[in-house]
Amino acid sequence: MGQLVLSARIRGEATTRCEFAMTVNGSPVTPTAVVLDQSIFTIPDASAQIEIQANSFEPIKYGTVTARLEVDSFGSIQTVFLPDNWEPLTVLPSLLGPTAVMVVHFSPLRDATEQARLSLERTGPDFPGAPPPGDMSFRTPPVPLPPATYSPLPQATDTAFVASPAVGDHAIKVESRTVTPFGDLLVLRLPGVGAPQLVAVYWPGAVPRGPGAPPAPFLVFFRPTMAQNVPDGFFTNVLDRHDPMTNDTYPWGFDYQFFGLLRPLRYMGDPLLEDPFPKGLPYQIQASGRNVVLVLPLPRVGAEPCAEITSFADAVFLQEYLEEIQAFMFRRAGNFSFGLVGRVGMGSFSSGHALLSCFLTQPANQTHPLLLDTLQEVWLFDPHADKAEVTGEALAHVAAWAVRGSAATKIARLYTQNDPGHLGPLLAQLGVTAGAAPFHAETADGRKSLTSLPRAAWQSVAQQLQGTVPYTNSGQVHQVIPAMMVTDALRRSGF
Incomplete structure (x- = not known):
């Protein structure tokens, strides 16, 4: 099984003033760990549609930012929908499975x-x-x-x-x-x-x-x-x-x-x-x-x-x-x-x-x-x-x-x-x-x-x-x- 590590920035600084929600193939999953500003999720090795929601604790100002990923049949993780708020997906291979890292930047502008x-x-x-x-x-x-x-x-x-x-x-x-x-x-x-x-x-x-x-x-x-x-x-x-x-x-x-x-x-x-x-x-x-x-x-x-x-x-x-x-x-x-x-x-x-x-x-x-x-x-x-x-x-x-x-x-x-x-x-x-x-x-x-x-x-x-x-x-x-x-x-x- 792979891991997805999510974190957020507000005005360039790491923040815990948000929470991440995720579904895998339409089913909600909960983080396996929350460490400081990082939320860690387990993701399948292959054939998965992943949807992410980053929810700010200041919804009027910063709102919710979404992203979608796909894990193909070979275990490769790719972005399907990634707005400008998100830094590019980084995938780190390991013997225990790939670790994908994503960072979202909350913005008050639309x-x-x-x-x-x-x-x-x-x-x-x-x-x-x-x-x-x-x-x-x-x-x-x-x-x-x-x-x-x-x-x-x-x-x-x-x-x-x-x-x-x-x-x-x-x-x-x-x-x-x-x-x-x-x-x-x-x-x-x-x-x-x-x-x-x-x-x-x-x-x-x-x-x-x-x-x-x-x-x-x-x-x-x-x-x-x-x-x-x-x-x-x-x-x-x-x-x-x-x-x-x-x-x-x-x-x-x-x-x-x-x-x-x-x-x-x-x-x-x-x-x-x-x-x-x-x-x-x-x-x-x-x-x-x-x-x-x-x-x-x-x-x-x-x-x-x-x-x-x-x-x-x-x-x-x-x-x-x-x-x-x-x-x-x-x-x-x-x-x-x-x-x-x-x-x-x-x-x-x-x-x-x-x-x-x-x-x-x-x-x-x-x-x-x-x-x-x-x-x-x-x-x-x-x-x-x-x-x-x-x-x-x-x-x-x-x-x-x-x-x-x-x-x-x-x-x-x-x-x-x-x-x-x-x-x-x-x-x-x-x-x-x-x-x-x-x-x-x-x-x-x-x-x-x-x-x-x-x-x-x-x-x-x-x-x-x-x-x-x-x-x-x-x-x-x-x-x-x-x-x-x-x-x-x-x-x-x-x-």
Whole structure:
């Protein structure tokens, strides 16, 4: 008779906070011994179907992980079903029969990519989501829905990207490029009922994952808050529109999936000339030549900004889940190491600055290494299109963070259409001097910068290239800044 030795890991450490259940040819068997973190089962020498369940003592967080083995008529043990949570089966021959060793890694993350894709059917509970005469054109994009696949992302052909440098001779510089993001795009589900319950993760192919890979760099990007769009009929079930804070479509409603995830991840036409609302974040990563893992959390409508992204405003939680995302993706490449993540950056667009500020200002975070040292870059993309005081408030939070911890190496960037004259005192704190717009100004070491991008500059470049977006209002400029300038921030980054 052979033996099967099972053990488990949580966050890379051996754990006894689980139990193993097993059937052989459909009949339950009990372990012959449990020694420390190892459960030992006796298995037949030949012709057996074995099913294993690893049951965590924290079922809500870690759940149950299964595997199936087969012992053939010659006594050879083979895997039939082995998810990424399991290390490869190791079989050690002996005179007393083979000993098979298996290790399972419990993870709080679940791959929800296919469910996210199917949630983009145009028949969901909140599609079209607003009664006539509501403008539903945003929900009829020029792309197939649901997409045939979530990943890989389609090629962006002859598309406008900012040049390097992006601003020169008081003009915005762009170039036409064909860009294909080479990487894996997943939607992962987090346990619990708060927010976010889903994060999209784009892992570029150039970021190592296999055995021996170094800690991965991460960019956490906050899209605008959700509650501001509820009065217009978004993010709520059509039957409950009388309650502006109803959230019963979170996280699988069409609006959450389309506006919250898909549109920040893709381009749906040229972002400068045709449609600046989609942000194409993986495309901008690819175009920048920088290798960083994108994490895009899905906020939930809340009574105030911090309620939309509660867990990601907590440094302890965010540190844990960035590490878990790294381990999840490592395991998919056969790497079962667990450890700290590399350099971290954060970016935000529009009212997403409030979500970012929830992290930067939370009292409990002020002594945490993630805020003090691991977080090395913060980028603001037009925190407010029309109110310089809102931009100033967001910039004040970034300026306070920039002088904490490893201040000498931190990077802070602001991209705005506001008149820089209104931000003079705060820019002085960062050591940046404004000039005649449009301009890019930075400190001598290049680590702090302001890029001024007024409406007239966008009008000029769009007219030269005969685009269909006129840039006649601050709202259009507000959208194009993150759709284009993330590329510039990445090029100037330490990633």
